[in-house]
Amino acid sequence: MTDGQQAHLFASLVAFHELVRQMERVGRQGKSPVAGQELTPLQTDTWQGIEELLDAARDRLEDAVRRMAPGRLESRDAQEGLGATLFWLAILLRQLNEEVIDDLDPARVERKFGAMTEDERVELAELVRELRRCTHQVQQLLEAARRA
Known part of the structure; x- marks a missing residue:
């Protein structure tokens, strides 16, 4: 993959993580993503099913980044300037x-x-x-x- 393609793949992983984090705040914690208003969290078993699927998708995407954009995952933890x-x-x-x-x-x-x-x-x-x-x-x- 070109550097641009690798960067795009890695950026997709970062976006995936952020969106799943927001989904967890909504589904598990009952926190609105755009306002302070409380939401009703999902039942624990419902959220667990969703979480398992999202975790599997994240793992698959991370594996793809690891194979197709080597070194990008390690650089994610390095502090940028x-x-x-x-x-x-x-x-x-x-x-x-x-x-x-x-x-x-x-x-x-x-x-x-x-x-x-x-x-x-x-x-x-x-x-x-x-x-x-x-x-x-x-x-x-x-x-x-x-x-x-």
Whole structure:
């Protein structure tokens, strides 16, 4: 496999682990993946059946990574440099801006959910401005850390 193909296979394993971790929080612990609201956990025997299947799938994927992308599993436990941390923080900050803050724009909210009062539009617009200011400051701190 090419380096890019190996990286993709390994990234799939990392994503698999993360999604299964989220599924465990939902199914076993009864924790919503997106809010603080409690959920009803699955019955223990139901979750155990699901967990066994997911564990088998994870083991199969790890085996494939071990065979097709040798060395990638070992590198997973090595601490990456500050550049990698800053890279991921930049990606997550962009997601925060694009998937949360931009979606609160009053015009978008009205397109999706219908008209708001003028007071609601003004309040929501001010909230979006405040959130954007905050994330802009975070971006500046990340850039300063990158230059340091």
